Amino acid sequence: MPEKMMIPGPVPVQESVLREMGSQVRAHYGAEWVAIYKKTVELLKLVFKTQGDVYILVGSGSSGLDAAIGSLTASGEKVIVGTNGFFGERLRHICGGYGLEVIPVHAALGEPLNPSDFKEALSLHPDAAAVSLVHLETSTTVVNPVAEIAAEANVNNIPTIIDAVASLGGIPLAMDDWGIDICVSASQKCLGAPPGLAPIAISQRAWEIMDTKPQRHHGWYLNLQTWRQYADEWSEWHPYPVTMPTNNVLALKTGLRSLLADGIEERIERYTKLALRLRDGVRKLGLQPFTPDDQLAPVVTAIYGPEGVPTGEIVQYLIEEHGIMVSGGLGEGLHDRVFRVGHMVPMANEEDIDAVLAGLSQFLQIQGL
Ligand SMILES: Cc1ncc(COP(=O)(O)O)c(C=O)c1O
Structure with a gap:
């Protein structure tokens, strides 16, 4: 688990x-x-x-x-x-x-x-x-x-x-x-x-x-x-x-x-902040989100893997070494090209995003990227 x-x-x-x-x-x-x-x-x-x-x-x-x-x-x-x-x-x-x-x-x-x-x-x-x-x-x-x-x-x-x-x-x-x-x-x-x-x-x-x-x-x-x-x-x-x-x-x-107690709009706002934090963080690591910020989905972010690295390896590394489960690319043209991070979890917070970013940072270091 x-x-x-x-x-x-x-x-x-x-x-x-x-x-x-x-x-x-x-x-x-x-x-x-x-x-x-x-x-x-x-x-x-x-x-x-x-x-x-x-x-x-x-x-x-x-x-x-x-x-x-x-x-x-x-x-x-x-x-x-x-x-x-x-x-x-x-x-x-x-x-x-x-x-x-x-x-x-x-x-x-x-x-x-x-x-x-x-x-x-x-x-x-x-x-x-x-x-x-x-x-x-x-x-x-x-x-x-x-x-x-x-x-x-x-x-x-x-x-x-x-x-x-x-x-x-x-x-x-x-x-x-x-x-x-x-x-x-x-x-x-x-x-x-x-x-x-x-x-x-x-x-x-x-x-x-x-x-x-x-x-x-x-x-x-x-x-x-x-x-x-x-x-x-x-x-x-x-x-x-x-x-x-x-x-x-x-x-x-x-x-x-x-x-409804949290408020749908409030949740969307919170998820959007998490999406922006993730996008900002991956860019600092030299990676790129799949869609532009002005078209972001508040609840899930797809990120291109580094050139030449199948994203399946990132997914595997994050789960095995950091206990964080993210998804690979789904469908033609996306498999092993992007990975996806869901932040639609009701209790998702900044710490979760930072944990993904820390894991990614270590992955890139190990790869010498
Ligand atoms: C946009 C979208 N439509 C349909 C489905 C299929 O839903 P289910 O697997 O619950 O049948 C999914 C599942 O991930 C989805 O994300």
Whole structure:
């Protein structure tokens, strides 16, 4: 077990969150439990900044993305997908799995997606069923301009599906103000809980589309209409179709309470300071961040390795010699070229960043760099 886990999720959780995971298993139904579940949903609405419906799907973040895409579309339809990294490609694969035609909107490695490219794709494909993209592309640490792209989609009256798995709670996001239709996150990153749950928020327009598209035939478990049906019909005693992992929900609730007590904006400010400290420190060591400071992601930083040194060696050195776990590069063109340091941990602080920098400094010394 590393002393410091500083990967781009999952994050080590606070003691209070851990206690909920270790508490006795409860029944996942009944008035007392349902009040806890509903409170958790209310807290999620505050974090998504939405008045729409929120469900807690049982599965990892990808289950939420799968549910969003599969529920909103019918096979054979087109989806405009932003592809500037590993997780953009995943959206594309999910679309492929549902027999959708993907219209890719690409950006060069390390560059954010460009709203005007979406404008063009929307004008060429006004019949698209949805626009989908990743908010924080964890593989490159690029933050895509979701508000601007959703605005383009909304001009064309086309719904947006946003992967906010790594951004919700750690990067500014306002589902309703930005006009997002389905927003998907995961428990294990900026929400500060263990993996296993995929919170998903759904706009009224998304429901209208689902309800008026009878040719959809995309399963049962990840069909959002199934989740709505149980939330409506079994509201008071079991408002979801499956056995809810009560410990995970309690842990998520505790993580959310902590996030809201600290303040989302305050956390983002704190994470940003950590990102700047790390960027400043690596530059002093002669290394370079992968993205410019004016495009930094508050919660994760990718750093180029020194010329000729595979970054896998840095990752291995930090864990073996310093007990610090960071991540290598993910995806084509990044593997062994960059390494990534996560600072989305609720209790991450300056000492953690300085420990990474000290470890890096020693690594470079040993390499004679
Ligand atoms: C941006 C992004 N999207 C999707 C995923 C997939 O989430 P999960 O592994 O919880 O399915 C991740 C996981 O790291 C991610 O960072």
